[in-house]
Each structure stands twice: as structure tokens, then as C-alpha cells.
Amino acid sequence: MRKYDLRRIGLLLLLCVTMFGNANSQTTKQPVALKHGAHRVGKRTDADMAKWRSYGLGQFIHWGLYSILEGKYNGKYYNGAAEWIRSWKEVPHAEYDSLYKQFNPENFNPTQWAKMAKQMGVKYVTFTTKHHDGFCLWPSQYTQYTVANSPYKKDIVKQVVDAYTKEGIDVYLYFSVMDWSHPDWRTDLKTKEDSVAFDRFKLFTKNQLTELLKMYPQTKGLWFDGTWDTSWKKSGAFSDSLEQHLKSLIPGLIIGSRLRADEFGNRHNDANGVLMGDYEQGWERKIPKTYADVHGNDWDCVMTIPENGWGYAEKWLGHWKTSYECIEMTTQCVSLGGNFVLNFGPKADGTFRPEEITVAKEMGDWMKVNNAAIYDCEYANCEKQDWGYFTKKQNDDKIYMVVFNVPINGSLKVKLPKNTSIGKASLLQAPSTVLSTEQLDYNASYIQLPKGMKPTSPFVIVIDTKQQSQVETEQKAKT
Structure with a gap:
């Protein structure tokens, strides 16, 4: 029996134990035997994934030919995301597909990009x-x-990979499987001819991905997009083998849940509800409300500064987020055990818009002082309070309170995990400033801010915890 078969049997046994753990349940469904479902239950435990888990804050960059059109055509503004403008009925495909002849980002400076990200506090x-x-x-x-046939000619991916790697920022490569330019791409496989063409397309896809990983071996992971069409969902066996092939090229490679489909066409989670991929990628422009919503998976949230739109648009229509909104989203994600990834859409000339530069600078100024509450942190298992968010240092008992809303009376309510109490509370920016605390019932306490403290930005309180004695625990009121 092959090792792969043993692993599959072990996975099914584990699923059976999980799903039939409650002997009294009469409604639990039997697990489905899958060849191309998840190959692991639970989180990866290796060092590469542990590092991913510790990032806290990441950056996304969408850049391409769509940046040239700036979200408009012939004076009309596209109401969708700028990077989708080719799909707009107003834009002739032949004209869009010729934009590569204009692609010449003379002001592109990857070193400046990477330094801006470094100052912002970005880890990947x-x-x-x-x-x-x-x-x-x-x-x-x-x-x-390709860029080689544009006026610019030079390899942009290599420049980005090298510049960010030099700054100590890990690089992940986005790759859209869906490819409007390729003659063999199909949205569905309705005929034999469709299947033959799509087989050629799958080989093309594998060749390009193999090429990327061999050309840029510093790559830490791949971020897939455009995998929702029926043609790809019918190609579960291929996406399974493709993932295994790519991981054989770079040990420790991290791939999220967007690549795979099982043999029934399920994406993200297989027919048994188990995540396919190293982390969950379902949180696009939204954040889980509770820790239970992430189902024990690793996850990240990818977010735009405007309401929607990843590539460059001349006008940001509607609301766009301030640096403090982005800081709060970062903290909220980390408090629920995830990473926050903020998108930037450079102009066609390779520069960033002023609003993006401002957000990056202001986030970086805050992160420089308060990053201890973001990096290497996780879910703290504390009851959420209205003043902000809790995070917990990984492999440590230290808990951080990131405060966004100060109550009028200056007292911050804290409810720690069972049998845990506050040993000491202090300000991260002023460690010698020990804050007074008042023990309440049911593991709750108040932390009192210093009189006259009037914060102008979110701040962090550090809690050194201690375990309560059994006597203290038993003295709780009974109802």
C-alpha cells in the first residue's frame, strides 16, 4: 500500500472520530471518501507556517495594464473594480490587449516600494x-x-522579489488561473473540444507556475485567483496534483484555499467540510465577527483602501479608509488569530497615489511604537469589550489591550480567561507607569487610566497575567 493511501485512510479515520464523537447524535453525516479532498485536518505545525502565523500585517500590490486606463475609458468612469475594466462592454478587447505597447513605468522604483512597506511595518x-x-x-x-515585449522590457517580478527580500519582507506571488488572453481558456467544459483545449491550458498553467518558482526561489507562497469557473471546479484531480508539484519545488511553500477543488467541485472546503489549503482565503474585504467563525483555521483578510477596487483608478468613488481604520482592522484580525493584508494599486508610471502613501506612513508611525501587540500575537480568549481588542503573545501569558474607544470614566473593563487574573497592567509606551486595577466578580476587572490622560491615537496596555488559586475560583457566586 502506498504512503499516500495510508495518509488518506488515516485522514478518513480522523474524520470519523471527529464526526462521530458524540455517540448520541442521530444526524451526523458519514464522511465522504475523497481522493482529492483535504490531505490534512487542522493547522500546519511546521516553522514556515508558524512564521506566516506571526506576520500580523501584510501588503498586497495589484499592478498591470489596467493601471494605464485608470478606471475609465473615453471619459466614462467604470463603476466596477479597475482591474476588471477589460470586461466592461465599453472597452474593445483588441484595444485593451494592445495596451502592453504603452506599458513603460519610467518612475518604478522597487527599492522605494520596499522601503515604504518596511516603514509601514509590513512583514509580507x-x-x-x-x-x-x-x-x-x-x-x-x-x-x-509579457513585459519583455513592452517598451519597459525589464523583469518587474524579479525587481520586486529582490527589493522586498533585501528589506526582510517575505514575498508571495499572486497568479490568476483565469486568463482572458489565452485561446484555450474555458469557463466550462461542455464538449470534447472544450476538454482538449482546457487540457492544453492546464499544461500552460503548470508550466508558468513552475517557471515562476524556479526563477524566483525566494518565493514563500502562492496566492491564486480566478479559480471559481466551472472548468476549474471540474479539474479537482489536476489542481490537487498541481499543488503537490508546486510544493515539491520549494519545501515549506504556503498555498491558501483558493487553488483546490475536490472531485465534487467544492472549493475552499471539501465535501467533508475540511479546509483544502494551508489557510482560509474566504475573508476578502470582510473580517470575521467572532473567533468561532474561522473554525480553527489559519486565515487572513485582504482589504482595499477604497470600498472596492484593487488596481489603480484615477478616482476613488465613495468612502476610503483612514490609517486608523486600517490600524483597527489590523488589530481586529490579529485578535481573531489572523493576518491583515492591505492593498495598494500603483499608477501606470510605477508610483503610489498620495492617499496610499499617507496611510502607509501613518500606519508605520503607529506600528513602530505598538507593534508588540501585533507581531507574533494570537487570539487571547478574552471576552470582547467595547473599548477595543485583546491580543496575546504567542507562547507567552502576556496579553495586550489595544484601546480605540476610551470610556468617559476612564475605566476599561477586562474579562480574562477562567482562573486567570491581572498580575500587573502598564502602558506599552510607558512601562514604568503601572495602572491601578479593581477586581470584580466572575474573572472581571477594571483598569483605571491615569487622570488627565487624553490619548490622540489608539494605545496599548500590557497585562502580565497570573493564575488564580483554587480558593479564589470557588468563591464565585452560584446561581
Whole structure:
């Protein structure tokens, strides 16, 4: 019997134990035997995934031919996300597909990009190697539709990978499977001819991904997009083998839940409800409300500064987020055991818009002082309070309170996990300032801010915890 078969049997046994753990349950469904479902139950425990888990804050960059149109065509503004403008009926495909002849970002400076990200406090970046239009920002040998045939000519992916790696920022490569430029791409497989064409497309996809990992071995992971069409959902066996192939090229490679489909066409989670991938990628422009919502999975949230739109648009329509909104979202994600990834959409010339530069600078100023509450932190298992969020240092008992809303009386209610109490509370920015605490019932306490303290930005309180004695625990009121 093959090792792979043993692993599959072990996984099914584990699923059986999980699903039939309650002997009295009459409604639990039997697990489905899958060849191409999840190959692991629970989180990865290796060092590469532990590092991913510790990031806290990441950056996304969407850049491509769509940046040239700036979210408009012939004076009309596209009401959708700028990177999707080729799909707008107003834009002739032939005209869009010729934009590569204009792509010449003369002000592109990857070193400046990476330094801006470093100052912002970013620990990892996800960069678009190609989006749905199929235009490649590296000189792929498998298509002519690349930066090598633009006026710019130089390999942009290599410059980004090298610059960010030099700054100590891990690089993840975005890759759209869906490719509007490729003649063999199909949204569905309705005929034999469709299947034959799509088999060629799958080989093309595998070749390009293999090429990327061999050209840029510093890559820590891959971020997939455009995998929702029926054609890909019918290709579960291929996406399974593709994931295994890519991970054989770079040990420890991290791939989220967007790549795979099982043999029944389920994405993200297989037919047994088990995550396929190293972390959950279902949190796009939204954040879980509770820790229970992430179902014990690793996860991240990818977020835009405007309401929607990842590539550059001349006008941001509607509300766009301030730095403090982004800081709060970062903290909220970390408090629920995830990472927060903020998107930037450079202009066609390779520069960032002023609003993005401001958000990055202000977030970085805050992170420089308060990053202890973000990096290497996790869910603290504390009851949420209205003043802000709790985070907990991994492998430590230290808890952080990131305060966004100060009560009028200056007293912050804290409810710690069972049998845990406050040993000491102090301000992160002033460790010698020990805050007074008042023990309440049911593991709750009040922390009193110093009189006259009038914060102008979110701040952090550090709690050194201690375990309560059995006597203290038993003295709780009974009802």
C-alpha cells in the first residue's frame, strides 16, 4: 500500500472520530471518501507556517495594464473594480490587449516600494505576477504577452522579489488561473473540444507556475485567483496534483484555499467540510465577527483602501479608509488569530497615489511604537469589550489591550480567561507607569487610566497575567 493511501485512510479515520464523537447524535453525516479532498485536518505545525502565523500585517500590490486606463475609458468612469475594466462592454478587447505597447513605468522604483512597506511595518507582500487579462510582469517563455515585449522590457517580478527580500519582507506571488488572453481558456467544459483545449491550458498553467518558482526561489507562497469557473471546479484531480508539484519545488511553500477543488467541485472546503489549503482565503474585504467563525483555521483578510477596487483608478468613488481604520482592522484580525493584508494599486508610471502613501506612513508611525501587540500575537480568549481588542503573545501569558474607544470614566473593563487574573497592567509606551486595577466578580476587572490622560491615537496596555488559586475560583457566586 502506498504512503499516500495510508495518509488518506488515516485522514478518513480522523474524520470519523471527529464526526462521530458524540455517540448520541442521530444526524451526523458519514464522511465522504475523497481522493482529492483535504490531505490534512487542522493547522500546519511546521516553522514556515508558524512564521506566516506571526506576520500580523501584510501588503498586497495589484499592478498591470489596467493601471494605464485608470478606471475609465473615453471619459466614462467604470463603476466596477479597475482591474476588471477589460470586461466592461465599453472597452474593445483588441484595444485593451494592445495596451502592453504603452506599458513603460519610467518612475518604478522597487527599492522605494520596499522601503515604504518596511516603514509601514509590513512583514509580507503579495504581488500580482499576472491578473485575469493574462499579461505577465515577468518574461515568461510560454507566452508573448509579457513585459519583455513592452517598451519597459525589464523583469518587474524579479525587481520586486529582490527589493522586498533585501528589506526582510517575505514575498508571495499572486497568479490568476483565469486568463482572458489565452485561446484555450474555458469557463466550462461542455464538449470534447472544450476538454482538449482546457487540457492544453492546464499544461500552460503548470508550466508558468513552475517557471515562476524556479526563477524566483525566494518565493514563500502562492496566492491564486480566478479559480471559481466551472472548468476549474471540474479539474479537482489536476489542481490537487498541481499543488503537490508546486510544493515539491520549494519545501515549506504556503498555498491558501483558493487553488483546490475536490472531485465534487467544492472549493475552499471539501465535501467533508475540511479546509483544502494551508489557510482560509474566504475573508476578502470582510473580517470575521467572532473567533468561532474561522473554525480553527489559519486565515487572513485582504482589504482595499477604497470600498472596492484593487488596481489603480484615477478616482476613488465613495468612502476610503483612514490609517486608523486600517490600524483597527489590523488589530481586529490579529485578535481573531489572523493576518491583515492591505492593498495598494500603483499608477501606470510605477508610483503610489498620495492617499496610499499617507496611510502607509501613518500606519508605520503607529506600528513602530505598538507593534508588540501585533507581531507574533494570537487570539487571547478574552471576552470582547467595547473599548477595543485583546491580543496575546504567542507562547507567552502576556496579553495586550489595544484601546480605540476610551470610556468617559476612564475605566476599561477586562474579562480574562477562567482562573486567570491581572498580575500587573502598564502602558506599552510607558512601562514604568503601572495602572491601578479593581477586581470584580466572575474573572472581571477594571483598569483605571491615569487622570488627565487624553490619548490622540489608539494605545496599548500590557497585562502580565497570573493564575488564580483554587480558593479564589470557588468563591464565585452560584446561581
